[in-house]
Amino acid sequence: xxxxxxxxxxxxxxxxxxxxxxxxxxxxxxxxxxxxxxxxxxxxxxxxxxxxxxxxxxxxxxxxxxxxxxxxxxxxxxxxxxxxxxxxxxxxxxxxxxxxxxxxxxx
Amino acid sequence: xxxxxxxxxxxxxxxxxxxxxxxxxxxxxxxxxxxxxxxxxxxxxxxxxxxxxxxxxxxxxxxxxxxxxxxxxxxxxxxxxxxxxxxxxxxxxxxxxxxxxxxxxxxxxxxxxxxxxxxxxxxxxxxxxxxxxxxxxxxxxxxxxxxxxxxxxxxxxxxxxxxxxx
Numbered sequence: 001x002x003x004x005x006x007x008x009x010x011x012x013x014x015x016x017x018x019x020x021x022x023x024x025x026x027x028x029x030x031x032x033x034x035x036x037x038x039x040x041x042x043x044x045x046x047x048x049x050x051x052x053x054x055x056x057x058x059x060x061x062x063x064x065x066x067x068x069x070x071x072x073x074x075x076x077x078x079x080x081x082x083x084x085x086x087x088x089x090x091x092x093x094x095x096x097x098x099x100x101x102x103x104x105x106x107x
Numbered sequence: 108x109x110x111x112x113x114x115x116x117x118x119x120x121x122x123x124x125x126x127x128x129x130x131x132x133x134x135x136x137x138x139x140x141x142x143x144x145x146x147x148x149x150x151x152x153x154x155x156x157x158x159x160x161x162x163x164x165x166x167x168x169x170x171x172x173x174x175x176x177x178x179x180x181x182x183x184x185x186x187x188x189x190x191x192x193x194x195x196x197x198x199x200x201x202x203x204x205x206x207x208x209x210x211x212x213x214x215x216x217x218x219x220x221x222x223x224x225x226x227x228x229x230x231x232x233x234x235x236x237x238x239x240x241x242x243x244x245x246x247x248x249x250x251x252x253x254x255x256x257x258x259x260x261x262x263x264x265x266x267x268x269x270x271x272x273x
Binding site: 082083085086087088089090092093094096097100101 | 121123125127128129133134137138143146147148150151228230232
């Protein structure tokens with residue numbers, strides 16, 4: 001259920017995503033700036049791939065990882081729509097409260 | 108505007124908070140009286156054609172919303188817990204996936220807190236059925252991060268910024 005959520009929760013994976021936001025990179029390149037093994041990075045990439053946040057090219061020999069921003073954006077858009085729906089409802093409640101407290105009657 | 112959206116990192120929840128400049132009893136009334144609910148529940152351009160609220164533990168609710176294109180969406184569910192003026196927990200009976208807003212069935216907890224004569228309303232939505240394979244596909248994996256917003260936005264922003272800096 002919390003694939004994306006879990007994927008984003010780990011600081012190392014956020015760093016990897018940050019690196020990929022700049023450009024595609026191979027596992028070796030991703031491991032370089034960190035004090036971690038290639039195997040550990042490979043595992044993180046696996047988690048990010050399953051969450052749909054990262055895709056990996058099969059063609060190239062180094063199989064560079066690529067940040068799939070569409071997934072982030074899609075998630076963000078839905079959440080934003082849900083928030084806006086409720087904020088509008090809250091706004092309408094605000095107006096109703098104002099009306100009631102100013103001695104207005106039900107409309 | 109004093110609404111805050113929060114995303115707890117460890118729970119699949121969406122939390123929204125707002126302080127209303129009115130006493131708790133009045134806010135509760137507007138939240139539970141069909142005459143008022145009809146006026147605030149819908150989405151833009153919609154009208155509420157039916158609003159039946161049996162506000163007590165185990166009671167059911169049904170709100171029919173007619174969208175601007177004429178389609179009627181039926182929102183049904185049950186009151187899981189009700190403490191007058193304090194707390195309401197509802198569970199949706201069906202998904203509103205096809206409706207404007209793409210809303211999956213969830214459990215919604217609303218609390219009303221008195222804050223110096225004003226009322227803080229906290230809405231917590233849990234989309235348990237997000238685990239459905241079907242939903243996962245439809246919403247892209249929004250699932251786990253329904254709780255979102257501010258926190259999620261921060262995460263995305265941080266990721267982008269870290270990317271720019273490194």
